[in-house]
Amino acid sequence: MSSQTPIPIPWSHRFRLVRYRVxxxxxxxxxxxSAGLLWRHQAGVLxxxxxxxxxxxxxTAPADGILxxxxxxxxxxxDRLLAGEVAARLDDRVSxxxxxxxxxxxxxxQKELEATSVRTRLEVAAAEASASAYAVRKLDEVRQLAVDVERLRLDLLDRQAQTQSDRVELQRLNERLEATRKVFxxxxxxxxxxxxxxxxxxxxxxxxxxxxxAVQEAQEQLKTVTARRDSALGEIPSLPACPSADSLATAFLAPLHAAVAVQEARLRQVQTRIEQLAIRAPADARxxxxxxxxGQAVRLGDPILAIAVERSRNVISYFREQQAPRPQVGMEAEIRLRTVPRRILRGIVEQVGPQIAEVPPHQLVNSRVLEWGLPVRIGLPEDADLCPGELVDIVFKAPPQTPGPSPAD
Incomplete structure (x- = not known):
């Protein structure tokens, strides 16, 4: 039987077999x-x-009034406002x-006090004929000091009212001067x-x-005269048919004293209102x-303006309930901007919220599906120039897990 030479397989057919089988x-x-490597690399990425x-x-309006x-x-x-700059003002005509x-x-x-002082002198002159001259003189001294105390209180009150008027005028002129400088x-x-x-x-x-x-000087004088009155009050000798030296010396000024106290309270109330007339910006903002x-009337608590700061040093994100592990303070995060070209910033988790909250609508993946998450505040680097309200993509870097103890241990 003669041997037959096998037919060689063409290389094209061999390549086809390799392509189909191998x-x-x-x-x-x-x-x-590759999938395993990617999964291992992305397993700790949130x-x-x-x-x-x-x-x-x-x-908001601190009181009722007219702008x-x-x-x-x-x-x-x-418009840009600096911290402390007047943003709005209420009408000060009522104040x-x-x-x-x-x-x-x-x-x-003050006129009533003068009349009281004159009546006191007449009463002392009439009492000198039927009482000890020394006692009457001491009583007259204490009464005059009591009158001086009330006179100084009224003088101090008048000076304080004048300073409040000057303060209101100075606020107006400061605002006008600032506006004039800008126009100039x-x-x-x-x-x-x-x-x-x-x-x-x-x-x-x-x-x-x-x-x-002048107010400071009046306050010092009032303290001095009050001390003199209190000191002299204890030196009044007892007088016949008199209830007490205290009542003789000060009771006759009780109505006037109460009236002065009422005006002092009114002045403090007006001062508080004047301080509330200027509504100032709490920070640099627009x-x-x-x-x-x-020209519009406002009531207490009515909103007048809303201002927002131009720069922010934080990013607020929400960690979804189904994500794990939970964020921790100090965790690193990549902040990926959506600008072209894309920029990546490095941030650190500074604070983690105390409870789950509803995710804002503009941070939802699907606006039709509500989501809840744990709020997280991420600190931005100093050179970050981001606009408040700008959306960014965040990649949290989970901390490396430390191996647990072996069963043998």
Whole structure:
């Protein structure tokens, strides 16, 4: 039997067999290995959507009143306000009228005190004929000191009312001077107007400074005279048919004393209202909402303006309930901006919320499905220049897990 030479398999057919039998197995092995590596790499990665924290202030009316126009241009959307700058002002005419009423009542009490002093002298002159001359003189001294105390109280009250009026005027002139400076810098105001406002402002400031010094001097005098009255009160000898030296010396001024106390309380009330007339910005921010404009009446608590800070150093995110492990303070996080080109910032978890809360709508993956999560605050680096309210993608880096003790241990 003759041997036959086998027919050689073409190389194209061999390659086809390798492609059909071996390549799928190799591809499956490589894909499975790659998937395993990716899964191992991503097992400790937690993703979430975050928002650059928005710091917003609602400026509300501290009292009932009418908004008045500020010197210069009126507030508009996106205007920048510095911390402490007046954002709105209430009409001060009511407070000024109350100050005038207080000063008028002070003047009436001063006249009444003068009349009381005259009656006291007449009573002392009549008592000298039927009582000890020394005792009467001591009683007259104490009564005059008591009258001086009430006179100094009225004088102090009048000076305080005047300083409050000067303080209101100085606030107006400061605001007008600031507005005039801005207009002058733009070349829309003459130097003479600038000098006039500056001069009036300086004169009012000087008058207020002098008034505050006078108030301090009046307070010191009142303390001195009060101490003298109290010291002399204990030196009054007993008089016949008199209930007590205290009642003789001070009881006749009790109605006037009470009236002065009422005016002091009214002045403190007016002072509190004056301090509330100017509504100031609590921080450097820009106006984002205007609810009321000059000329409108507002009630206590009505919103007037809303301002928001321009920069924020925190990102707020919500850790979903089904995600694990839970975030911890000090955990690292990658903050990936959605800008083009993409930027990646490094942040640290600074605080973790105490309870689960509803995720804001703009941080939902699907706006139709409500989600709940644990709020997390992430600190941004100092050089981060992000706009408040900007959405970012966050990748939390889970801390490495320490191996537990072996069963043999």
């Amino acid at each position: 390549v799928p197995v190799l591809v499956f092995i490589v894909a499975a290995g 993703r979430a959507i975050g928002e650059v924290e928005v710091v917003r202030y609602e400026l 008045v126009a500020l010197p210069g241009s009126q507030r508009q959307l996106c 000024a009228a109350e100050l005038d009423m207080v000063r008028g009542e002070i003047a009436r009490l 810098a733009q070349g829309a105001e003459t130097p003479y107007m600038m000098m006039d406002v500056q001069l009036r402002r300086d004169m009012t400031a000087e008058r207020l400074e002098g008034g505050l010094k 106006i984002c909402e205007i609810y009321r404009r000059p």
